[in-house]
Each structure stands twice: as C-alpha cells, then as structure tokens.
Amino acid sequence: MDKQLRMTHQRELILDELRRGKTHPTADELYERIKKKLPRVSLATVYRNLEILSAAGLIKKLEISGRQKRFDWDPDDHDHVYCIQCQRVDNITLAAPVPQVESTHKQGYRITGRRVEFSGLCPKCVRQQEHHQAKGESSMSCPSCSASKLSDTQRQVLQALANTSEACGSKELAAATGLEAKQISCQITALKNKGYVDSPVRCKYAITDQGKQALE
Amino acid sequence: MDKQLRMTHQRELILDELRRGKTHPTADELYERIKKKLPRVSLATVYRNLEILSAAGLIKKLEISGRQKRFDWDPDDHDHVYCIQCQRVDNITLAAPVPQVESTHKQGYRITGRRVEFSGLCPKCVRQQEHHQAKGESSMSCPSCSASKLSDTQRQVLQALANTSEACGSKELAAATGLEAKQISCQITALKNKGYVDSPVRCKYAITDQGKQALE
DNA sequence: CTTGACATGCAAATAATTATCAAATACATT
DNA sequence: AATGTATTTGATAATTATTTGCATGTCAAG
Numbered sequence: 001m002d003k004q005l006r007m008t009h010q011r012e013l014i015l016d017e018l019r020r021g022k023t024h025p026t027a028d029e030l031y032e033r034i035k036k037k038l039p040r041v042s043l044a045t046v047y048r049n050l051e052i053l054s055a056a057g058l059i060k061k062l063e064i065s066g067r068q069k070r071f072d073w074d075p076d077d078h079d080h081v082y083c084i085q086c087q088r089v090d091n092i093t094l095a096a097p098v099p100q101v102e103s104t105h106k107q108g109y110r111i112t113g114r115r116v117e118f119s120g121l122c123p124k125c126v127r128q129q130e131h132h133q134a135k136g137e138s139s140m141s142c143p144s145c146s147a148s149k150l151s152d153t154q155r156q157v158l159q160a161l162a163n164t165s166e167a168c169g170s171k172e173l174a175a176a177t178g179l180e181a182k183q184i185s186c187q188i189t190a191l192k193n194k195g196y197v198d199s200p201v202r203c204k205y206a207i208t209d210q211g212k213q214a215l216e
Numbered sequence: 217m218d219k220q221l222r223m224t225h226q227r228e229l230i231l232d233e234l235r236r237g238k239t240h241p242t243a244d245e246l247y248e249r250i251k252k253k254l255p256r257v258s259l260a261t262v263y264r265n266l267e268i269l270s271a272a273g274l275i276k277k278l279e280i281s282g283r284q285k286r287f288d289w290d291p292d293d294h295d296h297v298y299c300i301q302c303q304r305v306d307n308i309t310l311a312a313p314v315p316q317v318e319s320t321h322k323q324g325y326r327i328t329g330r331r332v333e334f335s336g337l338c339p340k341c342v343r344q345q346e347h348h349q350a351k352g353e354s355s356m357s358c359p360s361c362s363a364s365k366l367s368d369t370q371r372q373v374l375q376a377l378a379n380t381s382e383a384c385g386s387k388e389l390a391a392a393t394g395l396e397a398k399q400i401s402c403q404i405t406a407l408k409n410k411g412y413v414d415s416p417v418r419c420k421y422a423i424t425d426q427g428k429q430a431l432e
Numbered sequence: 433c434t435t436g437a438c439a440t441g442c443a444a445a446t447a448a449t450t451a452t453c454a455a456a457t458a459c460a461t462t
Numbered sequence: 463a464a465t466g467t468a469t470t471t472g473a474t475a476a477t478t479a480t481t482t483g484c485a486t487g488t489c490a491a492g
Contacts, residue, residue, distance in 0.1 A: 006438060006489070027480080042441045047480065049439095063281040065331070068479065081317070081325050090325070092317050099312040101297070101334060107306055108339030109297050115281065115333045118317060123324030222458055222469060243449085258472040263449065265470095284448065369484075386435090401436060403484090 005056060010034070010041055014049050018059060019073040024080070024089040026068040064089060064117060079115075083122035092118055158196055161207040221272060226250070226257055230265050234275060235289040240296070240305035242284040280305060280333060295331075299338035308334055373403045374412055374427055383420035 005011075017033050018025070025033075031046045050071050054061040060072040064082050070089050082089045098116055121129065196208055221227075233249050234241070241249075247262040266287050270277040276288040280298050286305050298305045314332055337345065376392040377384070386400040393400075404421055407413040412427030 008439065008488080010440075040441075044442080044481075045440055051481095065279040081323075081327065083325070084328070090323055092323075092325075094315045095318045096315040098314060098332065099310045102309050102311045107297075107308075108342070109299070109306070109308075109334075109336045110342050111297065111334050111336035112300070113335040115331075115335070116314065117331045117333070118325070118327050119329040119331070120325045120327035126324065126326050220459095220469085224458075224470065226471075256472075258474095260450080260473080261471060267450095404436090 005052070010038060010045055011049050011053070013038060013041075014046060015053060015058065018071060022073060024062060024070040024072050026070050028068070030071070062089065065119065079117065081118040081120060081122075083125055084119050085121055085125040085128075088122050088124075090122070158207060161205060162212060221268070226254060226261055227265050227269070229254060229257075230262060231269060231274065234287060238289060240278060240286040240288050242286050244284070246287070278305065281335065295333065297334040297336060297338075299341055300335050301337055301341040301344075304338050304340075306338070370403050370407055373400065374407060374423060374430065377413060377421060377423040378428060383415075383422040385420055389421070 013034055014030065017030060021033075027047050027050055028043065030050070031041070031043045034041050034046060050059070050061070053059045054071065054075075057075055060075045062070045062072055062080065064070060064080065066082075066087065068087075074091075079092050079094060080089050081092045094116070098114060101111060229250055230246065233246060233253075237249075243263050243266055244259065246266070247257070247259050250257050250262060266275070266277070269275045270287065270291075273291055276291045278286045278288055278296065280286060280296065282298075283303065290307075295308050295310060296305050297308045310332065314330060317327060372393050373389060376389055379392070380388075386404065389400050389404075404413060407427065412424055412430050413421050414424050415421050
C-alpha cells in the first residue's frame with residue numbers, strides 16, 4: 001500500500017544540498033544551486049521532491065508569512081524568526097515552552113499542530129537601516145531600495161517636465177505631451193510617490209534630481 | 217505627508233461586512249458577499265481596500281499557513297487556530313503569555329512581531345471524519361471527497377476498458393485506443409489511483425463500478 | 433529482458449494577488 | 463453650487479509561486 005521512495009540522483013542531490021547548506025532556502029533558490037551540479041533538472045522536480053520528502057518526514061516545509069515556502073533540513077520541531085525585509089529565515093529558541101490552549105477556548109477543535117513565528121529585522125538589514133538613518137534618508141526614498149520602473153506614459157510626462165526649467169501646471173503638461181488633461185494628474189501622483197516629481201507650489205510640478213536620474 | 221483615506225461606498229461596505237460577520241474571510245469570500253449589495257465592485261477593489269485598511273490599522277491581515285490570506289475585523293493582537301481540512305480560522309486564547317526569545321538566541325535580530333498559530337480539525341471536520349471511520353472507509357477513497365476529473369486520454373482508455381467484458385492487457389488496450397503502448401501504462405496507473413480501474417490478475421486490467429460512473 | 437511502479441523534464445495550467453490606466457468620485461477650496 | 467485636484471474604482475493584463483498532464487526515462491523484481 002505504501003509508496004516506496006526511490007533514491008534517485010536528483011532526490012539525493014536535493015536532500016544533500018539542503019542538509020549541507022543548513023539554511024532555509026526556497027524551492028527556486030535550491031533549484032539554482034542544484035542546477036550547477038545537474039544542469040538538466042527541472043524546477044518541477046525540485047518542487048515535487050521537496051513535497052515528497054517533507055511528506056515522508058525527512059525534511060520540513062515552512063509556511064512562513066508572506067511569499068514563498070521555505071524548506072528546513074531539520075524535521076524536528078523548532079521555531080523560527082524571519083526578516084521582514086530580506087525574507088531570510090533562522091531558527092530561534094524560546095525561553096520557555098509555549099503554553100497550551102485553554103480548554104475552554106478550544107471551541108471543539110482537535111488540535112494537532114502549533115507554530116510560533118517571530119519577525120523582525122535580521123542583523124544585516126538592521127545595519128542597512130542604520131546606514132540610511134545616518135544619511136538622513138527615510139527608508140522609503142532610498143533609490144536603491146524603492147527604485148521602480150516607469151510606465152511609458154509616466155516617462156512621457158517626466159520627459160516633458162525635464163524639458164521645462166520652471167514648475168508647470170497640468171494643463172501645460174497636457175499640451176506638451178499631447179495627453180488628455182485628465183490622465184496627467186494620475187501620472188503625476190504616481191511620479192510623486194516614486195519621488196521623481198515634487199510640487200514646489202500648489203498645482204505646479206517640477207522634476208526632482210531623482211526623476212532626472214530615472215530618465216537615463 | 218500622510219495620505220488621507222476617503223470613505224468611499226465600497227470601502228465602507230467592506231469594512232462593515234467584515235465587522236458584522238465576525239469571521240475571518242478570504243478576499244474572495246468577502247468579494248462574493250459584497251457583490252450582493254454592490255454588483256459592480258471589482259475583486260481588485262476588495263483586495264486593494266483590504267490591503268489599505270490593514271496598513272491603516274483598521275483591520276488585520278492574517279497570513280496563515282497554506283493558501284489565501286484571511287482578514288480579521290479585530291486589529292488587536294490575538295492568536296488563531298485553523299482547520300487543516302476546511303481552512304476555517306478562529307480565535308484562540310492561550311493559558312499564559314508566549315515566552316520571550318532567549319536573548320542569547322536572538323542572533324542579532326531586532327524582533328518586532330510574533331505570531332502563534334495552532335492547527336487541527338474544526339468541530340465540523342472532526343464529525344465528518346468520524347462519519348467516514350464509522351463507514352469503514354479510509355478518508356482517501358471516499359468518492360465524494362477524492363473525485364477528480366479525467367483527462368481526455370484517460371477517458372479514452374477507460375472507455376476502451378468499459379467496452380470489453382473481460383480484463384485485458386495493455387497491448388489490447390493500445391490496439392483498441394490507437395494510442396501507443398507506452399502511454400497506456402501511465403494512464404492505467406493514474407486511473408488505478410483514482411479507483412476507476414483495478415487489476416484482477418497481474419498485467420490485466422478491468423474497469424471498476426466507480427470507473428463506470430465516472431464515464432457518465 | 434520485460435513489466436510495472438515510480439521519476440523526470442518540459443510545457444502548459446492554475447491560483448492568488450498585484451499592477452496599469454482611463455474614467456469616476458469625493459473633498460477641500462473657491 | 464462650481465471647480466480643481468487627489469484619490470479611488472473597474473476592467474483587465476501581468477506576475478508570482480506552484481502544480482499538473484503527459485511522454486519518456488529509469489530501476490528493481492520477476
């Protein structure tokens with residue numbers, strides 16, 4: 001009845017790589033590493049095997065907050081911290097065991113599992129944040145952190161602003177770009193959020209240094 | 217500097233519906249409910265507002281194990297249980313506060329958040345499981361639970377089996393379906409897993425009653 | 433040396449969420 | 463009340479992470 005596990009080359013590599021690294025990689029991080037040793041592996045194989053191996057209890061699947069699942073070489077129960085900035089995951093030890101659920105509050109649940117998960121900034125990201133504060137920048141306006149791409153329309157508007165030395169209103173921009181007046185304000189808003197445009201006077205807009213950089 | 221929140225009709229409805237229900241719905245569950253009162257809302261609007269409202273601290277986003285995010289009308293800190301079968305989420309109260317992380321194990325993390333999450337079977341699913349056991353069925357073989365769709369190729373093979381009264385081997389099936397002999401065994405395996413085919417004698421296959429039903 | 437169970441690679445499918453953008457709406461200011 | 467502008471919306475495309483279908487490949491047992 002039981003399915004037997006066959007120890008194929010790729011399965012062995014996956015298990016090996018996971019155990020050797022002693023980190024908590026995502027499926028695709030692991031895939032990148034495996035590919036170096038076995039270039040023809042498929043990402044699907046990595047996913048499939050991580051699933052199979054964790055069902056078999058050889059490894060553990062971590063469903064940490066946020067995005068991708070991560071995998072843990074250590075199938076024994078233990079808790080984790082993750083960095084809300086870089087998504088790194090580490091093990092953590094609590095000062096005392098986690099308390100039980102009050103039986104009066106179980107509400108009829110048959111409880112079988114428990115997960116404790118701390119979050120915060122990892123040492124590297126703490127240092128990075130301190131570096132930003134030292135430079136007097138808010139964490140949002142650091143171009144290397146929040147740089148996002150421009151849409152074609154945004155680029156058009158930004159270009160028009162770059163061409164005028166004076167701050168100008170949305171009507172002038174509409175004329176300059178050939179776009180309808182209505183869409184200008186939408187684009188301006190987006191550009192302001194990105195820090196590429198500011199408004200020195202109400203209803204007048206100008207390109208920022210950051211905005212000029214973004215155009216190149 | 218702060219963006220101000222505008223209280224639009226849809227935003228009000230979302231907040232209202234969430235607070236009134238006192239459950240922990242997913243974005244699309246909420247969307248279905250909202251649609252009854254405001255048929256033209258967009259799913260994107262629901263997602264956007266749930267995100268905005270939780271960023272503003274009016275509600276809370278729950279990133280429970282597994283699949284969809286769920287949303288909680290109560291922004292205060294509290295813990296949850298979820299059902300591993302039906303995904304339902306409820307509040308839960310611990311017998312004592314969660315212990316701190318041992319400072320020697322913080323590994324340089326600056327910890328800002330904590331999440332405790334129990335899992336198990338909710339009362340409804342506990343009852344359902346008991347009902348299955350009473351009928352002597354393994355939870356996997358209950359047709360109403362594991363019914364899965366047939367692919368075109370599988371249907372073809374199954375149809376061929378239905379047309380013969382005797383159990384037959386893969387070569388005969390290949391002839392009957394016009395498929396290559398090689399693919400037959402793959403399909404047979406899949407069909408056996410679904411309980412639509414069995415093998416009364418080694419290397420001979422027959423359709424099961426379940427398989428006949430599946431063809432209709 | 434066949435067979436069948438289990439595996440793999442590739443491509444395509446799926447699920448949940450997020451982004452884009454024109455058009456609509458809300459809100460403060462005339 | 464009218465206006466101008468920022469914010470929000472609806473519709474839809476795009477993205478991200480993961481899973482599935484299927485043909486083919488491999489291994490171990492008979």
